[in-house]
Amino acid sequence: MNKNILKIHPGVLDNKRHSLLDKLYPYAKDYILGGGTALALSLNHRKSFDFDFFGSNPIPKNLLEKLSNTIPIGNVAVDSADELTFFTKNKIKVTFLYYPFGHSFPKETLENGLKVFGIKDIAIKKAYTIGRRGEYRDYFDLYTILKNKYMDLSEIIAFVKKVYGNVFDEKIFLTQLIYFEDLRNFDIIPASLSKLPKPEEIKRFFENLIKNYV
Numbered sequence: 001m002n003k004n005i006l007k008i009h010p011g012v013l014d015n016k017r018h019s020l021l022d023k024l025y026p027y028a029k030d031y032i033l034g035g036g037t038a039l040a041l042s043l044n045h046r047k048s049f050d051f052d053f054f055g056s057n058p059i060p061k062n063l064l065e066k067l068s069n070t071i072p073i074g075n076v077a078v079d080s081a082d083e084l085t086f087f088t089k090n091k092i093k094v095t096f097l098y099y100p101f102g103h104s105f106p107k108e109t110l111e112n113g114l115k116v117f118g119i120k121d122i123a124i125k126k127a128y129t130i131g132r133r134g135e136y137r138d139y140f141d142l143y144t145i146l147k148n149k150y151m152d153l154s155e156i157i158a159f160v161k162k163v164y165g166n167v168f169d170e171k172i173f174l175t176q177l178i179y180f181e182d183l184r185n186f187d188i189i190p191a192s193l194s195k196l197p198k199p200e201e202i203k204r205f206f207e208n209l210i211k212n213y214v
Contacts, residue, residue, distance in 0.1 A: 006110050011191035012040045012048055016090055022112055023070050024051065027063065031055040031096060034106060034117040034125060040191065042108065042119050045144050046137075047189040049092065054099035054117070059084045063096065109147065110208070117134055119150045127160045131173035134170050136183045141201045146209065152205070153209050174214075177206045 008018055034059045035052035039045070058081040067073065072089040079086075084096040104124065108116040117125075126134070145151060160168050180203050189197055197205075 006041050006108050006116060008041060008111055009044045009191060012037070012044060012046075012049075017049070017051075017092060020071065020090075020092055020094075021051065021110075021114070022086065024053075024067075025112055025114055026051050026070075027067055028096075028114060032056070032103065032115045032117050033110070034122060038116045039122045039126075039145075041110065042122075043115060043148075044146060044191050045194075046140070048192055049149055051092070051094045053094075053096045055096065056098075056100060056102065058082065058098045059096055084182055090173055104163060105191050119145060123151050123156050124159045125162055127156050127173060128168055130176050131160075131168055133176060136180075136186050137188060138178075139177075139183070139202060139206075142186050143197070143205060147205065153213050157213075174210055178203055178210060199205065 006009065008021070010018075013129040031053035032055075033041075033051065034054050035050065036046070037048035037051055040048040061081075063084055064073070064076065064079055064086065067086075072088045074087045074091065077087070082098045085093065087093050097152075101148075104119060105118045105120045105123045107117055110116055123142060123145045126138050126145070129138050130142065142156075146153065146156075157170055157173070160173075161170070180199060186199055188196055
């Protein structure tokens with residue numbers, strides 16, 4: 001199999017999410033799958049539950065209507081030109097985002113044809129999210145990327161500045177990176193039998209990185 005084709009690991013997506021992803025494909029051809037699910041499909045490091053699609057144009061007004069012809073839609077959380085977020089009847093969260101920042105590195109392709117952000121682009125977004133106060137899974141994902149040396153901290157920060165400009169505050173990001181006090185939901189389900197690091201281990205890892213960076 002071509003190394004640029006990503007296999008959908010059964011340990012990452014359960015059957016109902018795999019089925020939903022295939023149903024989403026006709027509506028997501030102009031979007032790129034990102035977030036934790038995209039990273040999990042590349043690294044097979046944890047189970048993932050949501051789908052985040054990023055597009056370079058505003059969300060079409062009729063996208064929700066089109067999706068409802070194929071997908072059983074439950075609650076709609078946001079429906080605007082910038083974001084469409086809904087939950088299926090099976091309580092799976094799906095988001096389509098207007099994302100005008102593009103990508104800095106080559107995209108990957110899933111075995112079903114969907115385009116996926118590469119690991120480095122996901123790292124950039126994760127760092128930006130943490131700087132604006134992300135969730136524990138964002139910290140875990142960034143830890144996995146850094147621990148496995150797909151990027152180093154200085155490289156990530158340089159690219160976040162390049163992509164997001166003055167919207168990104170490096171000082172706040174570094175502060176947030178080691179502030180775990182208000183984080184909730186530490187439950188990460190591994191995609192394999194590998195042992196997960198504890199939150200305090202991840203925090204110490206970030207503290208050591210920052211010492212060397214600063």
